[in-house]
Amino acid sequence: MDPTINVSGVSQLFQLLRDGVPRTRAELAKSTGLARSTIAARVDELMRLGLITPIAETVSTGGRPPSQFALNPSARLVLAADLGASHATLAVTDLAGSVIAEHSEPLDISLGPVPVLTWLLEHAAELLERLGRPASDLAAIGMGIPGPVEHSTGQPVNPPIMPGWDRFDVPGWVRQHLDVPVLVDNDVNIMALGERAVAWPGVEHLMFVKVATGIGAGVISGGSLQRGAQGIAGDIGHVQVARGAGVPCHCGNKGCLEALASGPAIARALRAQGVPAESGNDVVDLVKRGNIDAIQAVRQAGRDIGEVLTTCVSLVNPSVIAIGGSMARVGEHLIAGVREVVYTRSIPLATEHLAIVQSAAAQNAAVLGASMLAIEHALSPETLTALVSA
Template sequence: MNEHSRGSALGPTGAGELFQLLRDGHPRTRAQLALETGLARSTITTRVDELMGLGLVLPVAEAASTGGRPPSQFALNPRARVVLAADLGASHATLAITDLTGIVLAEHSQRIDIAAGPVAVLTWLAETTMSLLKRLGLGECDLVAIGIGVPGPVHFESGQPANPPIMPGWNGFDIPGWLGRILPVPVLVDNDVNIMALGERATNFPTVEHFMFVKVATGIGAGLVSGGRLQRGAQGIAGDIGHVRVGRGGDIQCQCGNSGCLEALASGPAIASSLRAQGLEAAGTTEVIDLVKAGNTMAIQAVRQAGRDLGEVLSTCVSLMNPSVIAIGGSMARAGEHLIAGVREVVYSRSTPLATEHLRIMPSASAAHAGVLGASALAVHHALSPSGIAALSSQ
């Protein structure tokens, strides 16, 4: 019976519920709010006053008068508060302070070592957050939530990494609990590919209901949006396509303990390894991309083949999920059109004509920024939810 949402569920209608209407940015009068909600005018007045008290809503230019005193209009104040958005990779991190519409106000990127463990990395994160706030002339009280992407599986409800293979020391670590003692705001933690999917979609495909973001870098993973919602799966590991077996994989060993995995054939390190076996100098992803950009035929062929391997897995994903857009990002996407060409070659030949008729397969447009944009969206979404606003009101 859950195949659709059940229309507008009722519940006690606080200021937070009213605010959901104003999140679209359109100004409304009290009368319009009363009409749209069915709430009494007196209730609307109380709720609007509460939201103005929090600074979340501001009066804006007067609406056209219908005679008598012109009614005041109210709209979301995007600069009322800020969020911290963090995209933590294995060896690199980007932190950003954004406003409530996801606009980046200040940003900092640097090399990190995720394997240094949660205390070292999160201490650095908290200190950097404070200095970014200071740079903007803001204080801790302006921060309303934190969104973090990490390079491994996460139990989303608790914010704890779940057996992340490249994050030693992080398994089961209570990121929201630990960080919340330094920065006392809600902390949302998700897998890095999931936040990239959220960011890419929020920025470039806000109306696409069935969307897939694929990251090809040291690892390979996907973030899935079905029916307009990010799908995390039963254990929070939906989209974990790096260890799907690929046809030409044969007995190529993967670090997961299985053989023939997509990641063992088509990741940046896997391509570099295949080029070294052919006598080229390619320590990792960066050198592969340099070779491709220099026009090296062997490197171009290897990247194209990696695209075909990825396409083999994605053609099953297309049959299963029937998305309308697949965006491909991650450091290997910088190799240009060759990777995508390989993907398209296989997906368009293998998937059913009905599934590919309107399917677009394209490079990520948000590129390196997809992660922080998604982490911001995650944090803002929580902060502006009815329960988030109720928490603000009670402070």
């Protein structure tokens, strides 16, 4: 039997076992259509790699070999990084996405790629040391950055707030110091992955909308993250909204959603009304203290966002829109504005089964999504094929 076919049997088996549900050899044979003798050989191979583990049964089998198997989530680790504009979070997770060590601190992305990635490598080494695990246990690194990324190369492309990062070979640089696969994506894209993993497993059409200093969306359609031709799919912050006429945006255009409904934009509008608010955080505090002007401003921002999302609902027909980012901490006031407009303006069929909800993953969405990105790569049929053939 030739080796390629051999490997493909292994992968088929493993993709089945990834859900963590223990199965017997007989169940595996039935689900895959592979012969019993083939199953036995493949199970041994996956055990040898440490990727699956025997599960003890409640009733003793009297010394016979253990008969159920499942994914061994602690076989390997992944490193997940959420690099924000001014803050970075690093986590080590197992192959099921559970965080087992974490570090977070203020870090300015505009320091440039070498200082930021050096920080990442140093703290990754610290986390592994704390866990007593060698670097060779790392199966992949997943990373989110606040700018557009060319998916095939992992290179930032024209990121507006990341000086020095344009076309920097992030995976190449990291791999000179730590030789594992490096997956880089836009922060909002990985938030969408994290949100789905936490709250909507199996949902195939989901939009994650981040409302913070900027506004952007991560779009999962047909089960997959959609990145678009230039890697900027979901970049809805610079769509013009009706109320925006004449309001200048930092992008150079006028009337953009971000110039009206982002945290700084809401704060600016409140200051113009004589309400002291310097930042999005101040707005959140005001809303939490029940300030009526702040509540109304946030509700209006929700309506502006809803105006843009109405078109998105028609175009991609999601079943879930999750609103996250720092401004989502104001709670229902923002979501209420979004719902008001989306439900008024959309065709009934598009909203009949549409949930518009606050992010459940909240501030963990990004780091969990980065972990998902890394795990998806580490457990893919291609990676497994390479492992078995090696």
